Amino acid sequence: MPVDRQPTLKVSLQQSRPISLDANFECSNAELLALTGPSGSGKTTVLRAIAGLHRVTRGRIVCNNKLWQDGEKQLFVSPQQRRVGLVFQHYALFPHLTVLENVTTAMSHVTRNHRAGKAMEWLRLTNMEGLHKQQPHRLSGGQRQRVALARALAREPDVLLLDEPFSAVDQLTREKLYRELAQIRATLNVPMILVTHDMLEVQQLADSLCLMHHGKTMQTGPVTQVMRKPDNARIARLLGHKNLYAGLYQRQRQHGTLDILGTQLQVGNLMDASSRVDALITPSAIIMHRTDKPSNGERENPIVTRVVESVELGDELSMKLLVEATGDTIAFRVSRHVAMRNKVVIGGKLVVSILPEGIHLMPAYEHNQHTLTQQAPVAETQS
Amino acid sequence: MSPFWLSIKLAFWTTIILVPAGLLIGRALAYWQFVGKSWVEALVYLPLVLPPTVLGYYLLVSLSPNSAFGSAVASILGAPLVFSFPALVLASLIVNLPFAVQPAQQAFAxxxxxxxxxxxxxxxxxxxxxxRIELPQCWLGILCAATLTFAHTLGEFGVVLMVGGNIAGETRTLSIAIYDSVQSFDMDAAGWMTAGLLLFSITALAIVRVAGINSRASR
Incomplete structure (x- = not known):
């Protein structure tokens, strides 16, 4: 469904206690915005504030041109009056009610005679129609979450809020739920906010991303843009990027160069003036040279490294390469068969190329070497 | 009225009044955070640790027509409250407060x-x-509160004796009757009454346990 560009949900929240909050973002109809950040960054607090379950001292929440909260006017609309669909992390089903009754409980806006029939439609949409007489304790985690989603949708909400809905289910169920949510969201025309700290989930499900840290929104935008072009090194690190380097960017007449990793790299995305910068090498920009024969593009920003770490992760090899000239490391992943074909061994020499377009430059934030969290980039091999 | 039926009547009224009150107090203690909450909880649970005779003494003194409160009550009711059935109910409500509040508080929490x-x-x-959501999930706590309150009222001795005296047909409950029987060496009567109370107490506790096990099994 095409995204309606007029933002339907506008959130601007500030508070100093119990946790500091300075969150500002917007979300349009049919848009799924992922609210992400490390634990304790305030994302669930923001979600609860949108639902009316947490009262923030200052700020405004507007949804569908309806004012839900305004700190200046001392206005606060109760959760009952907001028409919010909220899917809780641990389902929060009513344990004494059947699946069908759980869903009809959220349908006070529908006449009593039509509730059961309408609830069955929501259960059909979430693939739960045959289990409507069951009680929640007889259901699996995935089934409970489907009921929770059906209940949230049955409210016919102005905004759908998903609070880490996949964190309590196993990997297999999670992938099924991803597919089902992707199908269901195509039928919805309301703003959707997904709270998660799983970047893979963000990339698979969300249209846009709002990164939070210490209660503050750091950067908001389309997922691919934020992921590939973070505003600064701090944001890049919070997004899980590893290959971050501080260096000197020099603007030439037709191109730019960057002094990092003991060499001068050609840069594809130009900045206006020479300056100290932080550089992010995006995962797809690292290309491993073949060891058995010359590859195309070997002259493109080549860097000689030594393999210092190699860990098998499923079908991939997660490697750390040492640039001996500077002591910097480059982290990346490569398919196992590619590594085998190129006889990658710990201590062995390996040459990689950095594609100029894959180097993202940011204004200097901190001038230190970064090695951080989460997955390493996946490398490609030239043929 | 026989001591048995008097005890049943006392337990009935205590349970009927105290369970709804305990439910609301227990809910408030489970959900509300306020300054001095620990002191309020200490006050509610005080009868658990306070000797019944101590509580009985204070009630006797405060309900006595010689006290300001007691004389005010007496002027309203037309007769002193002490050594009457209503005094027994009042004393019983205070003594059993923790038995009604605690299960409710735990159930809500x-x-x-x-x-x-x-x-x-x-x-x-x-x-x-x-x-629609809280009460149906609290039924076990309510059952537990009602059973404990009823059973404990049947067996209450110290406060009942202090506040109610030992007036046959008016305030002589089963536990006082047992005491009287032993004092007069009527061990057969005492034996039957104690066996009855023992059986009732065990049955009450078993009901609560079985209901708890069934409830957990269905979660």
Whole structure:
């Protein structure tokens, strides 16, 4: 469904206690915005504030041109009056009610005679129609979450809020739920906010991303843009990027160069003036040279490294390469068969190329070497 | 009225009044955070540790027509409250307060917070959430509170003796009758009455246990 560009949900929240909050973002109809950040960054607090379950001292929440909260006017609309669909992390089903009754409980806006029939439609949409007489304790985690989603949708909400809905289910169920949510969201025309700290989930499900840290929104935008072009090194690190380097960017007449990793790299995305910068090498920009024969593009920003770490992760090899000239490391992943074909061994020499377009430059934030969290980039091999 | 039926009557009124009150107090203690909450809890649970005779003494003194409160009550009711059935009920309500409040408080505290929030977000008012979401999940706590209150009232001795005296047909309850029987060496009567109380207490506790096990099995 095409995204309606007029933002339907506008959130601007500030508070100093119990946790500091300075969150500002917007979300349009049919848009799924992922609210992400490390634990304790305030994302669930923001979600609860949108639902009316947490009262923030200052700020405004507007949804569908309806004012839900305004700190200046001392206005606060109760959760009952907001028409919010909220899917809780641990389902929060009513344990004494059947699946069908759980869903009809959220349908006070529908006449009593039509509730059961309408609830069955929501259960059909979430693939739960045959289990409507069951009680929640007889259901699996995935089934409970489907009921929770059906209940949230049955409210016919102005905004759908998903609070880490996949964190309590196993990997297999999670992938099924991803597919089902992707199908269901195509039928919805309301703003959707997904709270998660799983970047893979963000990339698979969300249209846009709002990164939070210490209660503050750091950067908001389309997922691919934020992921590939973070505003600064701090944001890049919070997004899980590893290959971050501080260096000197020099603007030439037709191109730019960057002094990092003991060499001068050609840069594809130009900045206006020479300056100290932080550089992010995006995962797809690292290309491993073949060891058995010359590859195309070997002259493109080549860097000689030594393999210092190699860990098998499923079908991939997660490697750390040492640039001996500077002591910097480059982290990346490569398919196992590619590594085998190129006889990658710990201590062995390996040459990689950095594609100029894959180097993202940011204004200097901190001038230190970064090695951080989460997955390493996946490398490609030239043929 | 025989001591047996008097005890049943006392337990009935105590349970009928105390269980709803305990439910509301227990809910408030489970959900509300306020300054001095620990002191309020200490006051509610005081009868658990306070010797019944001590509590009985204070009640006797405060309900006596010689006290300001007691004389005020006597002028309203037309007769002193002490050594009457209503005095027994009042004393019983105070003594049994923790037995009604604690199960209720635990039952409300056991309800997941997000379940209540889900109810609010689903459009249910606070009252609707209480009736449709909280109460059905608290039935075991309510049963437990009612059973414990009823059983404990049947067996209460110290306070009942202090506040009610030992007036046949008016305030002589089963436990006082047992004491009287032993004092007059009527061991057969005492034996039957104690066996009856023992059987009732065991049955009451078994009901609560079985209900608890069944409830956990269905979660």
């Amino acid at each position: 056991a309800i997941a917070e997000d379940t209540r929030e889900a109810a609010w977000v689903s459009g249910l008012s606070s009252l609707q959430t209480f009736i």
